[in-house]
Amino acid sequence: xxxxxxxxxxxxxxxxxxxxxxxxxxxxxxxxxxxxxxxxxxxxxxxxxxxxxxxxxxxxxxxxxxxxxxxxxxxxxxxxxxxxxxxxxxxxxxxxxxxxxxxxxxxxxxxxxxxxxxxxxxxxxxxxxxxxxxxxxxxxxxxxxxxxxxxxxxxxxxxxxxxxxxxxxxxxxxxxxxxxxxxxxxxxxxxxxxxxxxxxxxxxxxxxxxxxxxxxxxxxxxxxxxxxxxxxxxxxxxxxxxxxxxxxxxxxxxxxxxxxxxxxxxxxxxxxxxxxxxxxxxxxxxxxxxxxxxxxxxxxxxxxxxxxxxxxxxxxxxxxxxxxxxxxxxxxxxxxxxxxxxxxxxxxxxxxxxxxxxxxxxxxxxxxxxxxxxxxxxxxxxxxxxxxxxxxxxxxxxxxxxxxxxxxxxxxxxxxxxxxxxxxxxxxx
Amino acid sequence: xxxxxxxxxxxxxxxxxxxxxxxxxxxxxxxxxxxxxxxxxxxxxxxxxxxxxxxxxxxxxxxxxxxxxxxxxxxxxxxxxxxxxxxxxxxxxxxxxxxxxxxxxxxxxxxxxxxxxxxxxxxxxxxxxxxxxxxxxxxxxxxxxxxxxxxxxxxxxxxxxxxxxxxxxxxxxxxxxxxxxxxxxxxxxxxxxxxxxxxxxxxxxxxxxxxxxxxxxxxxxxxxxxxxxxxxxxxxxxxxxxxxxxxxxxxxxxxxxxxxxxxxxxxxxxxxxxxxxxxxxxxxxxxxxxxxxxxxxxxxxxxxxxxxxxxxxxxxxxxxxxxxxxxxxxxxxxxxxxxxxxxxxxxxxxxxxxxxxxxxxxxxxxxxxxxxxxxxxxxxxxxxxxxxxxxxxxxxxxxxxxxxxxxxxxxxxxxxxxxxxxxxxxxxx
Numbered sequence: 001x002x003x004x005x006x007x008x009x010x011x012x013x014x015x016x017x018x019x020x021x022x023x024x025x026x027x028x029x030x031x032x033x034x035x036x037x038x039x040x041x042x043x044x045x046x047x048x049x050x051x052x053x054x055x056x057x058x059x060x061x062x063x064x065x066x067x068x069x070x071x072x073x074x075x076x077x078x079x080x081x082x083x084x085x086x087x088x089x090x091x092x093x094x095x096x097x098x099x100x101x102x103x104x105x106x107x108x109x110x111x112x113x114x115x116x117x118x119x120x121x122x123x124x125x126x127x128x129x130x131x132x133x134x135x136x137x138x139x140x141x142x143x144x145x146x147x148x149x150x151x152x153x154x155x156x157x158x159x160x161x162x163x164x165x166x167x168x169x170x171x172x173x174x175x176x177x178x179x180x181x182x183x184x185x186x187x188x189x190x191x192x193x194x195x196x197x198x199x200x201x202x203x204x205x206x207x208x209x210x211x212x213x214x215x216x217x218x219x220x221x222x223x224x225x226x227x228x229x230x231x232x233x234x235x236x237x238x239x240x241x242x243x244x245x246x247x248x249x250x251x252x253x254x255x256x257x258x259x260x261x262x263x264x265x266x267x268x269x270x271x272x273x274x275x276x277x278x279x280x281x282x283x284x285x286x287x288x289x290x291x292x293x294x295x296x297x298x299x300x301x302x303x304x305x306x307x308x309x310x311x312x313x314x315x316x317x318x319x320x321x322x323x324x325x326x327x328x329x330x331x332x333x334x335x336x337x338x339x340x341x342x343x344x345x346x347x348x349x350x351x352x353x354x355x356x357x358x359x360x361x362x363x364x365x366x367x368x369x370x371x372x373x374x375x376x377x378x379x380x381x382x383x384x385x386x387x388x389x390x391x392x393x394x395x396x397x398x399x400x401x402x403x404x405x406x407x408x409x410x411x412x413x414x415x416x417x418x419x420x421x422x423x424x425x426x427x428x429x
Numbered sequence: 430x431x432x433x434x435x436x437x438x439x440x441x442x443x444x445x446x447x448x449x450x451x452x453x454x455x456x457x458x459x460x461x462x463x464x465x466x467x468x469x470x471x472x473x474x475x476x477x478x479x480x481x482x483x484x485x486x487x488x489x490x491x492x493x494x495x496x497x498x499x500x501x502x503x504x505x506x507x508x509x510x511x512x513x514x515x516x517x518x519x520x521x522x523x524x525x526x527x528x529x530x531x532x533x534x535x536x537x538x539x540x541x542x543x544x545x546x547x548x549x550x551x552x553x554x555x556x557x558x559x560x561x562x563x564x565x566x567x568x569x570x571x572x573x574x575x576x577x578x579x580x581x582x583x584x585x586x587x588x589x590x591x592x593x594x595x596x597x598x599x600x601x602x603x604x605x606x607x608x609x610x611x612x613x614x615x616x617x618x619x620x621x622x623x624x625x626x627x628x629x630x631x632x633x634x635x636x637x638x639x640x641x642x643x644x645x646x647x648x649x650x651x652x653x654x655x656x657x658x659x660x661x662x663x664x665x666x667x668x669x670x671x672x673x674x675x676x677x678x679x680x681x682x683x684x685x686x687x688x689x690x691x692x693x694x695x696x697x698x699x700x701x702x703x704x705x706x707x708x709x710x711x712x713x714x715x716x717x718x719x720x721x722x723x724x725x726x727x728x729x730x731x732x733x734x735x736x737x738x739x740x741x742x743x744x745x746x747x748x749x750x751x752x753x754x755x756x757x758x759x760x761x762x763x764x765x766x767x768x769x770x771x772x773x774x775x776x777x778x779x780x781x782x783x784x785x786x787x788x789x790x791x792x793x794x795x796x797x798x799x800x801x802x803x804x805x806x807x808x809x810x811x812x813x814x815x816x817x818x819x820x821x822x823x824x825x826x827x828x829x830x831x832x833x834x835x836x837x838x839x840x841x842x843x844x845x846x847x848x849x850x851x852x853x854x855x856x857x858x
Contacts, residue, residue, distance in 0.1 A: 016723060020574050028573035028641070029766045030759065126571065132724040134563075134571030141570070142555065142563030144457035145449050145744030212457070277730065280709055294445060294737025295561040299730040301706065308723025315574030325756025330459065331748060337458045 561738025
């Protein structure tokens with residue numbers, strides 16, 4: 001029994017999928033039963049890394065979705081539209097969908113899931129987060145016995161490449177970004193990566209799976225690495241930390257049951273102690289740490305992007321659909337079962353790293369410490385890093401404190417006559 | 430619809446499973462539909478970490494399997510018999526089985542899989558390897574698009590705890606083992622762990638899943654850490670390596686197709702370069718590195734044992750069975766699809782670490798180097814470590830060489846008059 005695959009998009013990921021389907025030897029025997037029947041491309045004339053019979057190609061993605069020979073629709077075109085409409089069109093036709101599109105799932109996941117549930121088809125998305133790393137299926141099928149407490153990850157390869165090089169070379173963000181663009185590790189328009197939107201898309205998806213309920217994508221507080229100063233990477237190193245763009249989704253314990261589950265979901269550059277399991281993840285690699293009761297900590301590590309790894313995840317989803325018995329497995333389908341809500345940022349608690357630019361006068365550290373103390377913010381360390389005739393740089397690391405208290409302390413500190421400015425402020429694990 | 434669970438064994442893992450089933454709040458909603466209906470124990474009087482109604486307990490495991498109220502049989506008693514017979518009895522009764530028993534699966538996996546396939550029921554075993562780490566399901570369901578090239582892992586927590594402390598403290602094996610026994614990290618009879626049998630059971634299981642065909646468990650070359658000398662850990666460290674008990678299962682490319690797939694499967698203490706992804710895995714943690722085309726390297730890391738983590742894996746399997754639609758998913762059932770065969774050890778290639786005890790005379794290093802060269806064994810480094818009036822210690826690290834060549838070089842070296850003995854010989858990545 002051969003299963004017909006329709007591919008929407010023949011870019012990096014699409015070509016990787018076609019390549020796997022064309023070379024089934026040595027893979028799971030089910031791969032040999034998959035047949036690429038129709039491929040939607042934007043431009044028929046373009047040269048591609050993989051040669052396909054021209055009669056397979058079409059510039060009409062709707063025709064690929066509608067083709068009766070296509071049993072499973074694979075959406076690897078990216079972007080919101082027409083991806084969303086095509087996915088919904090496939091579902092409406094009773095065809096299961098495999099997608100690598102984090103943006104469309106992060107923003108229209110509920111609509112798509114509802115349509116899929118109504119039609120009784122799967123929409124699978126292993127490739128949308130972590131490239132080749134199995135993380136979606138493990139969350140759905142291997143960790144369901146747990147009360148998940150936190151999911152945290154390095155889930156954007158571009159920014160991790162940039163941060164790894166900034167740390168290794170003491171280099172500036174702009175210089176490394178330019179080099180990353182030259183080497184193909186960063187897009188010509190790097191905004192979605194460096195400003196954190198890509199990571200926010202992915203943590204939105206992981207949140208829905210980990211807690212059985214979603215939070216609005218637009219409401220996730222997101223800070224990228226584009227404002228990061230190389231000296232904070234250097235100071236962090238001297239204090240025993242590495243700086244990573246971390247996406248975090250944390251369950252907040254509440255006194256009352258039955259209310260929506262409160263979650264603290266966010267993306268920002270974060271100081272990790274060098275001993276943290278995610279601290280050693282460098283270059284374009286991704287890793288996701290899942291913490292739950294009773295499993296403890298489990299981590300998934302691997303290539304977060306690239307043609308082959310992402311195609312590996314896409315084809316895994318195809319196999320799960322193609323191989324499964326008729327009917328829908330609720331774990332694989334992964335519906336939502338809980339109302340979730342983002343906690344008010346002011347009520348979250350975190351450790352913080354603050355760099356202050358001050359005049360180099362005796363007593364400054366004491367006054368800064370007093371401001372923190374008055375606000376109830378306890379401090380782990382205050383270190384003066386450099387001083388010239390103009391200014392000193394003072395770095396403070398706090399214990400875990402309430403964000404509202406921390407902010408009021410910072411306001412008081414900014415108002416001190418000796419403090420020229422709050423030069424940097426980063427979350428710390 | 431409630432699903433009846435019958436538990437064979439109420440030790441560490443069994444109690445962990447009962448605990449999860451008794452506290453479904455906050456877990457996947459399917460957990461609330463599982464009901465513990467019957468539990469087989471050896472001794473009704475024993476005090477246990479979890480209190481269960483006494484009418485649930487029975488000293489007759491057959492009665493638990495046969496109980497019509499039991500829909501899924503969970504075997505967490507361990508050992509070969511009666512576990513094997515009870516698993517087969519459940520299968521014969523048409524009941525799916527979840528087991529954490531690596532020994533019985535490594536030795537009787539084919540018999541059990543054949544019976545399960547004939548009866549059309551699942552036998553799932555996520556907990557048999559890596560404790561709470563999702564590794565069995567990802568291999569079955571998330572990596573099927575790949576040609577797996579190598580699976581290597583730190584899959585025995587006891588030995589990794591011992592090795593981590595030997596490395597950190599420069600301590601002797603015997604001293605750390607005694608301490609590990611006192612702390613509960615090693616059994617009173619540690620043989621299965623420290624001699625490598627437990628890791629060999631697990632790599633046998635991973636091999637079957639990664640390559641779709643099994644190799645005879647007894648034929649897997651297995652070397653433990655019980656003969657490991659602390660000074661080799663120290664020398665390795667000085668050369669930039671850490672010593673880990675590694676279980677490896679590697680595909681050998683052969684010229685001819687259609688023949689059984691040749692595999693190199695083994696368990697032994699291994700020098701890993703400090704930059705290797707598995708080198709930083711310390712204490713009782715486990716990690717499994719899977720390498721395949723096109724995914725590249727993916728790693729799974731977490732707690733390799735313990736009540737909670739192992740129970741997390743057991744209940745995940747129960748959920749997959751309880752939630753799935755009628756019929757058998759071939760990926761989840763994971764039949765074999767390929768003949769596999771172990772390669773003759775003499776035909777394998779490896780890097781090696783050799784420690785030689787020699788007289789401290791000029792020219793020794795030259796003669797040793799000549800012996801390696803004559804046998805076609807190329808060397809990366811020769812370092813003399815210490816010398817007293819009696820002897821010198823010379824450590825050689827080879828490049829990747831044919832085992833047969835390496836052995837013939839060692840024979841020639843052992844025959845040199847200056848060489849007192851080949852004091853240690855370890856594989857190196």
